[in-house]
Amino acid sequence: MKAFDRIDGLVVPLDRPNVDTDAIIPKQFLKSIRRSGFGPNLFDEWRYLDHGEPGMDNSLRPVNPDFVLNRPRYHGAQILLARENFGCGSSREHAPWALEDYGFRAIIAPSFADIFFNNCFKNGLLPIVLDAGIVDRLFAGTEANEGYRLTVDLPSQTIRTPQGEEFSFEVDPFRKHCLIEGLDDIGLTLIHAEEIRAFEEKRKAEQPWLFIGNGK
Amino acid sequence: MNTRNLYDKLWESHVVRQESDGTALLYIDRHLVHEVTSPQAFEGLRLAGRRPWRVGSVLAVADHNVPTVGRESGILDPVSRLQVDTLDANCEEFGIQEFRMDDVRQGIVHVVGPEQGATLPGMTVVCGDSHTSTHGAFAALAFGIGTSEVEHVLATQCLLSKKSKSMLVKVEGNLPKGATAKDIALFVIGKIGTAGGTGYAIEFAGSAIRHLSMEGRMTLCNMAIEAGARAGMVAVDEKTVEYFRGRPFAPSGEMWEAACAYWRTLTSDEGAHFDAVVQIDAAQIRPQVTWGTSPEMVVGIDGQVPDPASVSDAVKKSGMEKALQYMGLEAGMAISDVPVDKVFIGSCTNSRIEDLRAAAAIAKGRHVASSVKLAMVVPGSGLVKKMAEAEGLDRIFLDAGFEWREPGCSMCLAMNDDRLSPGERCASTSNRNFEGRQGAGGRTHLVSPEVAAAAAIAGHFIDPEALQ
Numbered sequence: 001m002k003a004f005d006r007i008d009g010l011v012v013p014l015d016r017p018n019v020d021t022d023a024i025i026p027k028q029f030l031k032s033i034r035r036s037g038f039g040p041n042l043f044d045e046w047r048y049l050d051h052g053e054p055g056m057d058n059s060l061r062p063v064n065p066d067f068v069l070n071r072p073r074y075h076g077a078q079i080l081l082a083r084e085n086f087g088c089g090s091s092r093e094h095a096p097w098a099l100e101d102y103g104f105r106a107i108i109a110p111s112f113a114d115i116f117f118n119n120c121f122k123n124g125l126l127p128i129v130l131d132a133g134i135v136d137r138l139f140a141g142t143e144a145n146e147g148y149r150l151t152v153d154l155p156s157q158t159i160r161t162p163q164g165e166e167f168s169f170e171v172d173p174f175r176k177h178c179l180i181e182g183l184d185d186i187g188l189t190l191i192h193a194e195e196i197r198a199f200e201e202k203r204k205a206e207q208p209w210l211f212i213g214n215g216k
Numbered sequence: 217m218n219t220r221n222l223y224d225k226l227w228e229s230h231v232v233r234q235e236s237d238g239t240a241l242l243y244i245d246r247h248l249v250h251e252v253t254s255p256q257a258f259e260g261l262r263l264a265g266r267r268p269w270r271v272g273s274v275l276a277v278a279d280h281n282v283p284t285v286g287r288e289s290g291i292l293d294p295v296s297r298l299q300v301d302t303l304d305a306n307c308e309e310f311g312i313q314e315f316r317m318d319d320v321r322q323g324i325v326h327v328v329g330p331e332q333g334a335t336l337p338g339m340t341v342v343c344g345d346s347h348t349s350t351h352g353a354f355a356a357l358a359f360g361i362g363t364s365e366v367e368h369v370l371a372t373q374c375l376l377s378k379k380s381k382s383m384l385v386k387v388e389g390n391l392p393k394g395a396t397a398k399d400i401a402l403f404v405i406g407k408i409g410t411a412g413g414t415g416y417a418i419e420f421a422g423s424a425i426r427h428l429s430m431e432g433r434m435t436l437c438n439m440a441i442e443a444g445a446r447a448g449m450v451a452v453d454e455k456t457v458e459y460f461r462g463r464p465f466a467p468s469g470e471m472w473e474a475a476c477a478y479w480r481t482l483t484s485d486e487g488a489h490f491d492a493v494v495q496i497d498a499a500q501i502r503p504q505v506t507w508g509t510s511p512e513m514v515v516g517i518d519g520q521v522p523d524p525a526s527v528s529d530a531v532k533k534s535g536m537e538k539a540l541q542y543m544g545l546e547a548g549m550a551i552s553d554v555p556v557d558k559v560f561i562g563s564c565t566n567s568r569i570e571d572l573r574a575a576a577a578i579a580k581g582r583h584v585a586s587s588v589k590l591a592m593v594v595p596g597s598g599l600v601k602k603m604a605e606a607e608g609l610d611r612i613f614l615d616a617g618f619e620w621r622e623p624g625c626s627m628c629l630a631m632n633d634d635r636l637s638p639g640e641r642c643a644s645t646s647n648r649n650f651e652g653r654q655g656a657g658g659r660t661h662l663v664s665p666e667v668a669a670a671a672a673i674a675g676h677f678i679d680p681e682a683l684q
């Protein structure tokens with residue numbers, strides 16, 4: 001997992017509430033058995049004028065010039081500015097994979113859907129919840145100023161605007177630690193393998209019916 | 217001792233260890249796996265040289281991509297085939313039990329788990345699918361996880377998680393005739409909104425919930441996720457216990473008695489605390505129909521498409537306008553004037569035997585309207601299909617002009633060939649009406665099996681009671 005410390009990135013504003021994971025990465029792309037390469041199909045239905053399917057050469061497809069990601073001034077954006085309940089809908093992890101593969105490192109919104117929010121941290125993406133009023137101001141700033149960038153500093157949990165305004169944000173300390181170190185969750189958990197085994201044995205003794213399966 | 221609610225009990229009994237910040241290592245009893253969200257997890261295991269912690273806890277089934285017709289010739293779409301083949305190969309390699317496409321036990325993972333008794337009260341149940349909340353109907357702590365978490369559970373039998381807040385949704389009274397568990401679900405979402413349950417685990421309680429069958433409770437918990445909640449649950453009662461008698465993965469003999477005794481403790485203590493409480497009067501719940509592109513955009517069957525002009529919140533208003541435009545509807549239109557092109561009865565929300573019986577009761581002796589291009593019934597599992605056929609439900613549907621298909625997710629998300637064409641309008645018993653969910657440009661109206669069947673017969677939405 002890519003470690004996250006501090007980024008200074010171009011911001012792209014996606015001004016709609018309730019952006020669901022179907023919109024982030026349409027279901028036809030879920031058929032892939034890989035975990036990379038989804039970036040070109042991020043927001044596929046909004047980004048292109050034709051219907052996308054896996055395996056197409058995306059560079060040959062007609063792009064929708066009105067969609068915000070296609071506007072030249074936002075090319076290379078690393079920070080997505082969004083509205084409330086971002087990432088609602090299906091739990092597909094392809095959504096953060098696509099955002100990450102496209103080049104996003106952080107998403108700022110007044111609120112996120114729960115599973116999506118969790119999935120971001122596991123993929124080196126930082127979801128940041130800010131007050132709706134502050135998000136409004138960031139939208140205004142982004143739209144008014146070409147080349148609008150924000151500095152996201154995870155260690156100090158702050159965001160800095162080009163005007164020098166600073167906002168702090170909350171982040172779970174454990175997740176922060178893992179993100180900064182780029183740590184893999186599984187390795188961390190297996191440090192406690194003995195404890196898990198003991199718990200399991202106790203459970204088996206007390207509730208043996210939980211272990212009926214194919215006998216393994 | 218402190219009083220505890222059901223969620224507290226389920227949570228506390230699975231905590232292996234807890235960090236000071238509240239992050240818990242939660243033990244997982246049952247891991248359900250399907251073809252869409254697992255390949256990358258197995259790939260991750262292989263890359264790291266890891267093995268599954270306890271293969272006996274894992275049950276796999278392919279459902280999202282499987283065709284609902286012509287199974288003998290296999291899966292024609294090469295991409296879908298690759299996913300299903302990959303699941304088969306991974307289960308083979310790691311020694312995981314799988315119900316393959318030609319197994320009568322194959323079906324939608326959330327139908328198959330309880331049907332096999334692989335979901336039991338008091339378990340933690342996870343699956344790489346948001347509708348895992350379904351299993352909460354059995355007083356299990358069940359929730360959807362992402363693919364990285366699928367890998368994490370495979371490798372460690374645990375999940376890192378933080379406890380949610382608890383919400384009690386209390387539905388008291390009698391449902392009016394024609395209203396179902398699906399209508400309770402849609403009504404609740406209409407009331408609290410699709411983000412209303414965010415950060416909460418919901419317990420559904422009250423006399424109307426106790427009156428629901430286990431199938432109905434599954435329908436309700438299935439849609440808890442559409443209210444934003446990670447989990448939905450219903451306390452154990454005798455219906456819950458009886459449901460498991462004789463199921464393949466359920467205990468028997470002495471172990472059965474011990475299990476039942478434990479299961480009966482899985483209720484919220486009298487006076488237990490909840491962080492939020494929502495009271496609903498069941499008598500107000502009419503059959504529901506969604507009119508927009510979010511499950512919260514819902515009205516009663518006798519209602520009208522609402523007018524965005526009547527809403528002051530600018531964000532909400534523009535969301536409604538966009539939805540109406542996408543759905544091709546005018547504000548003020550009576551829901552009963554909305555015609556349908558296709559009808560889909562199926563999905564993990566409403567594809568169990570009780571759903572099919574209810575739809576068949578409406579279809580019996582009638583015929584699908586000539587204006588309806590396709591009305592299809594997709595049972596939730598091979599066993600549901602078999603049971604329905606033994607009861608003659610397939611004949612009722614076929615005689616009425618419905619198609620009778622093989623089990624799978626089908627047109628719930630249109631990953632196989634079952635999908636809407638642009639502009640087509642569908643009465644669907646599934647759980648999501650997002651843009652393009654049932655096919656690009658397709659328009660979905662979420663309804664109960666009864667309302668879907670009635671819409672197929674009438675060619676437009678109609679109160680099933682009015683058909684009689």
Ligand code: SF4
Nearest residue numbers: 347563564625628629
């Ligand atoms: S039926 Fe629909 S909602 Fe249920 S698991 Fe399948 S795709 Fe998901």
